[in-house]
Amino acid sequence: MKIPSTALSVRAFALLILIVLGLFLLNLGLGSVTIPIDEVAKILLGKDVENVAWQNIILKIRLPRTVTAVLVGAALSVGGLQMQTLFRNPLAGPSVLGITAGASLGVATIMLAAGSATTAFAIRSVGIGGSWLIVLASSVGAFLVLLIILAISYRIRDNVVMLIVGIMVANITIAIVSIWQYFSDPEQIQEYILWTFGSLGGVTNYQLGVLGSIVGVGILATFFLSKTLNALLLGEDYAQSMGLNIRRSRILIIFVTSVLAGAITGFCGPIGFVGIAVPHLTRSFLNTSDHRLLIPSCVLVGAILMLFCDIISQVPGSTTVLPVNAITAMIGSPIVIWIIVKRRHLKSSF
Amino acid sequence: MSDRILYTSNLSVGYSTRTVLSSLNLNLGKGQLTCLLGANGSGKSTLIRTLAGIQKPLQGIVSLKGTNLREVGPKVLAKQLSLVLTDRIAPGNLTVYGLVSLGRFPYTTWMGSLSDEDKDVIQWALEITNTIQFANRHIGELSDGEKQKVMIARALAQETDLIILDEPTAHLDSPNRIEIFHLLQELVSSNNRAILISTHDIDTAIANADKLWLVANNTIHQGAPEDLVLDGRLEKAFTKEGLSFNYSFGRFEKSREMSGPKVLIKGDALGAHWTENALRRAGFQPVLNSQEFTVEVTGTDSNRKWILNAQHQFETIEELLIKLNTL
Structure with a gap:
C-alpha cells in the first residue's frame, strides 16, 4: 500500500518554484528596455550597478508590478479553487459568478460617496488609509454578490442555473455602474474603462x-481551511455527517474568497479567467484533489500564469503595453475549452 | 432494551408543507441489519435524512444511544453515525485512499494529517471491503459497484456504531448487489454495529435483512421479513392493481387469469421449481394432477431433460415451451 507519493509532489513543487523564479526575473528584465538577467539579479541583491536608470526602472516600476x-x-487562483469546491461547480470562479462585478460596484460606490474623485481609476492616487477603504468596499461588494449566489444555490442545485444567476447578478451591477457612468464626465468614463482593462502597474x-x-x-486562511x-x-x-459545521x-470560505478577489479587483481592475483556469490546470498537473497540495500549487501556478501574461502584455x-485583461482572456479561454474537451464530463474533473 | 442503538418515539418526518411519515416508534438493535423497504417516493430518503440529523423532525424525537439527536453536537455525532448517500458525487481526481481517509475527518487534527492509528483503521476498512487492491486508483476510474464499496469503506473508517445507507444498491447489477449485501451482513454480525439500509428491492431485502421497516400508508411496520410476508403486511404495502404477491417465490408478479391448460410437473425440486416458473409465465397452470399435460424433469445440472407426456424429450425449457404452444 502506497500513500499518494510525496516524492512526486516535492518534485512538482520544486519545478513550479523554479518556473516562478525564472519568470519573475524575466519579467523584471523584459519591457520597453531590455535589461540583462545578471544585471537584474545584481540590482535585486542590492549590489552597485553602473546604470542608475536601470536600477530605477527595476526597483521603482518593474518590481512593484x-x-x-x-x-x-x-x-x-486560490479564490477560484475555493469557489469551485464550495459550489461543486467546475465553471465557478471570481469573474464568472459576478464576484468581481460586485467588487467593482463596491469600489464605484465608495468613489461616488467620496464625491471628490468619482472614478474608480482614481484609487491609485489615494493614500494608505484610502487603500484599506477600497479593499473594504470591494470586498463587501464581492461578499454581497456571493451571499446572493449562495442563497440561490441553496434552493437550486443546478450548475447551469447558478452560472446564469451569476451572470445576471453581474449584469445588474454593471447596469448600476453604467447608470453612474451616464451621469459622469467623459474623462471619468475613460478612466473607468481603463480600469476595467486591468492593470498591474x-x-x-x-x-x-x-x-x-x-x-x-487570505491564502494562509485558505490553507487553514x-x-x-x-x-x-x-x-x-x-x-456534515463527518462533523463539519x-x-x-x-461563511468562512465566502468571506476569505471575497477578501481575496475584492482586494485584487479594487487595485488592479476585474481580471478574468485566472481564477477559473488555474485550479483546473493545477488539478490536472498534480492529479490530486487534496487541498493541502492544491492550495500551495494554485499559488504557484497562478503566479506563473499571471507573470507570463504580464510579460506578453508588455x-x-x-513601448506598447496591452491591457492585461485581454491577455488573460486570450490565454485563459483556450485553457477552459481545452479542459472541457479533455475531461468531457466536467463534473468528474474535481 | 439496552442493546438498541437508535430509537424514535412518536416521530413525524416530512417538510413544512407536507408530513410524509408519522407516529413512528422504531428501534435499531446492535448486530442487526435492518432494511427500510418502501416504494419509490414513499419517504424513505426523508426518514433517513431525519435519522441522520440532516433534517429536523416535524414532531417527536430520534434518540441515539439514549441522547436526543438534536442535542448531539456534529463532532460527537460523526463518531457515532456514518452515512452512505445516493448522491453520485465523484471527485474524479481523488484517490480511493484519499476518499476513505476522509472518513477519519472527525478524528484528525486541523490539518487532517493521519496518525498511525488512523492509517490502521483506513487499512482495515480497505481490506474488509476488498477495495485495497485499487487503493491508489482515482475514483473516476472505478465501476459503480467498486465506487459503492469505497463509499462503504469511507463510512467504516469513521468507526461508528451505526451506519445508514440510502439505496446503496440502486445503480448496481445483481452480482454487485449481492456482494454489497453480503459485505454488510458480515460487518453487522462480526461487530456490535447496527446497519440501516433503505431499498425498494423487495427480493434482496427479504433475503438479507434481519429486520424490515416496511413503509405503508404513511407509517412503518417493523418485524422479521418472514413474519411480514406471512401475515400479509408485505403484500398490502406493495399492492397495486393487477399485481399479486407470490408467497412461495417471495416476489410480486403480474396477476394472470389462471385458466390455461393444466400441467403436472414431476422431478427434482430445483428442476421442477424453475420449470414451474417458466410454465406460469407462458400461461399454463401448474397443478398436482392433470390429464392434459405431464412434464417430467430428469437428470441433474446441465444434463437435465424434459419429457412431455412420456413421449417427447427436450434438452431445454425453451424447446419444451415451443412444443407446448403448438399443441
Missing part, C-alpha cells in the same frame, strides 16, 4: 504592502 502580478495570480509601493498582507493572510474544503469535495451532506464553513522590446 511584478510582485503585483504574483499576488494577483495567487489570490485569484498602478499599485504603488506602500499600497503593495496593504495588498500583499491581505493576500498573504484545507481540511474543510477536502470534506466538501463529497458534498455538503457528507461533510456547514454554515460556519460556508510586448517586450516595444
